Amino acid sequence: MCPTNSSRRWLSSAAATVPPYGISEVQRYASRYGSDDMVYMSMGEPDFDTPLHIREAACKAINAGKTHYTLDVGIPELRQAISEKLLKENGVNYPASNIVVVSGSQEGISVLAKALLDPGDEVIMGNPYYPAYFQNVVLQGAKPVLVPLDRSNGYRMTGDAVAKALTPRTKLIVIVSPNNPTGGVQTPDDLQAISEIAETQDLIVVSDEIYEHIVYDGVTHTSISSLRGMKERTIVQNGFSKAYSMTGWRIGYMALPDELISKVEEIHRATVICPPSISQYAALAALKGPQQAVSEMTAEFSRRRNFVVRRLNEIPGVEIEPPKGAFYVFPDFSEYEEDDRKLALDLIREAHVVTVHGSAFGPAGKGHLRISFAASQEKLSEGLDRLEAHLKSIRPPA
Ligand SMILES: Cc1ncc(COP(=O)(O)O)c(C=O)c1O
The missing domain is CATH 3.40.640.10 (Type I PLP-dependent aspartate aminotransferase-like (Major domain))
Structure with missing residues (x-):
């Protein structure tokens, strides 16, 4: 019998063609460098604790046997x-x-x-x-x-x-x-x-x-x-x-x-x-329950968003539209590097900064990085300093 390519043999044709999840790719790559000083600006999740009254309701449910x-x-x-x-x-x-x-x-x-x-x-x-x-x-x-x-x-x-x-x-x-x-x-x-x-x-x-x-x-x-x-x-x-x-x-x-x-x-x-x-x-x-935590978290995202937008605007040649919602910015770095996946992986390896390459979100993401500001202001400041230094090392200012 002829040898068979095992993925063709076992996988459905749909599974064989499904594209990889780019977000996981950068997380996996970053884990290889497992360094404590890695700055994550890639996360699609708020960095806050779940509000206390919600956690307490869960504990109550467990203790009441709602399991x-x-x-x-x-x-x-x-x-x-x-x-x-x-x-x-x-x-x-x-x-x-x-x-x-x-x-x-x-x-x-x-x-x-x-x-x-x-x-x-x-x-x-x-x-x-x-x-x-x-x-x-x-x-x-x-x-x-x-x-x-x-x-x-x-x-x-x-x-x-x-x-x-x-x-x-x-x-x-x-x-x-x-x-x-x-x-x-x-x-x-x-x-x-x-x-x-x-x-x-x-x-x-x-x-x-x-x-x-x-x-x-x-x-x-x-x-x-x-x-x-x-x-x-x-x-x-x-x-x-x-x-x-x-x-x-x-x-x-x-x-x-x-x-x-x-x-x-x-x-x-x-x-x-x-x-x-x-x-x-x-x-x-x-x-x-009370909705105060929702507005407090949004107010904090708003402060971080203003900071991230200001810092990115200071970097020459970076094109950015301030986000009106969610907690991501999607700047265009193609003046520095057209291959956004390479840029994201280089940043992880050389600057210990994790972002997500724009092409993980479709062809229009080419040349872009998704930067999440669901991280503390301190981390964002450090991450953006390193990002800027890395960009300067690729293309020093004229
Ligand atoms: C647009 C959008 N829809 C859905 C989800 C999935 O969210 P959930 O945690 O509810 O599965 C996400 C998560 O990042 C998202 O960004």
């Missing part, structure tokens, strides 16, 4: 609290029965791709994109269709760009606002234009709102689901990781139109049975 499977879609009190939150904060009325609590919104992305996509379906998403959307679309044999998010217009996904990307195979539009990795925030006008396209073309919209509370300079977040006629065709993806600094608790939720709920529930059950019981009680406390 078993729950209903697959989540405990009723949490679904009800999420439904009330969506009405109060986002102005949209999804009943508790239309909420599925998931093991982090990343699980939601995977479940939705399985529930919605057939091979050949096209999914419109921004370029750059959050990689899990790209990967899960590819895993279904569907096709990501990338629309440009440009620095010149604040990285917004415009109705015009979406209209240009439509084909008869278009099924779904993914909106991530505030955006990872660009920090762009959609305006109500952008959302209105996209909603009109979705209605006339009969498309579904996935609206990832996980950074909704982290916005700056008076910018406000609008959920496309709250626009007229959109609740029936929008899936809101949200979670507790970013607003409440709960990344390790693995807890998020989806709000779904009636038509999708029962099959999405089946796929979610087949994937995880139910989300972690203890984390559900913690999430309930997050929604029902």
Whole structure:
């Protein structure tokens, strides 16, 4: 028998073509240099502790024996609290029965791709994109269709760009606002234009709102689901990781139109049975308890963002758009090095600074680095000093 390439033999064709997760690549590379003085500006998670009242609610749940499977879609009190939150904060009325609590919104992305996509379906998403959307679309044999998010217009996904990307195979539009990795925030006008396209073309919209509370300079977040006629065709993806600094608790939720709920529930059950019981009680406390910690964390991100933007603007030749939301900046360093992956790996090895190469977020990230300011001001200051020194060593000022 002829020898077989083992990956071709065992892997599905979708698995064989799924691109690697660039964010993990830099983390793995940095771990090789395991030095105590490595400065991480790569993390997609707040560096704060989960607020105390949330941790206490989790301890209470453990001591009360709430350590078993729950209903697959989540405990009723949490679904009800999420439904009330969506009405109060986002102005949209999804009943508790239309909420599925998931093991982090990343699980939601995977479940939705399985529930919605057939091979050949096209999914419109921004370029750059959050990689899990790209990967899960590819895993279904569907096709990501990338629309440009440009620095010149604040990285917004415009109705015009979406209209240009439509084909008869278009099924779904993914909106991530505030955006990872660009920090762009959609305006109500952008959302209105996209909603009109979705209605006339009969498309579904996935609206990832996980950074909704982290916005700056008076910018406000609008959920496309709250626009007229959109609740029936929008899936809101949200979670507790970013607003409440709960990344390790693995807890998020989806709000779904009636038509999708029962099959999405089946796929979610087949994937995880139910989300972690203890984390559900913690999430309930997050929604029902004081919200002061959320605004305090955002205020701190705002101070750091101003600092990082100012420092980057001082570096000659670096192009940057101040983020309006989330906790990332996405500067263009191509004046120094066009190969962003090389730059990110060189920075780790030579300067002990970890960032993420822009091309990990799609072709529009070429020449860019994603810098997270979910790190202390002290670390950011040290990291940016080292970054600047490294850039000068590549191309000394003229
Ligand atoms: C845009 C976006 N969506 C979803 C997620 C996944 O979040 P979770 O921790 O809820 O799985 C992330 C995490 O970085 C993200 O940036």
